[in-house]
Amino acid sequence: YLSQLQSKYSGYTADNFNIYFGKELVIYYLAGSGLTPAFGYDKEAGKRTKEIVGQYLEAYFQGFGVQRVKLPKEFNSDAISDLSKIELVEPEACEVNGRIFVKASGIKAVK
Secondary structure: OHHHHHHHOOOOEHHHHHHHHOOOOOEEEEOOOOOEEEEEEEOOOOEEEEEEEEEEEEEEEOOOEEEEEEEOOOOOOOOOOOOOEEEEEOOEEEEEOOEEEEEOOEEEEOO
8 A cells, every 4th residue: 555655646746736735825935045056866876966956946835834946957036026926837746755845847926
């Protein structure tokens, strides 16, 4: 049964995002100290690499708390101001060891 559960929720998918957060989620951008680098991972060595493969932003998911969202490394958040209501573009989520991870292809401000 556990292997079925793990295979059902393995990997990033849009369905997982909807299962964990629903479709009526309100999200606010937290500019803080800005975007932080997301480094690659070497599975054979079992550690992260120095290669930057993306970047993280922090967002407040209403009802869920603060969540780090992984974005492409070329993403620029300069046009979005602190505490702006945002929408994730093509959000996906996965669960690893009871922790939920979120990634998106971008964000856009919502009015």
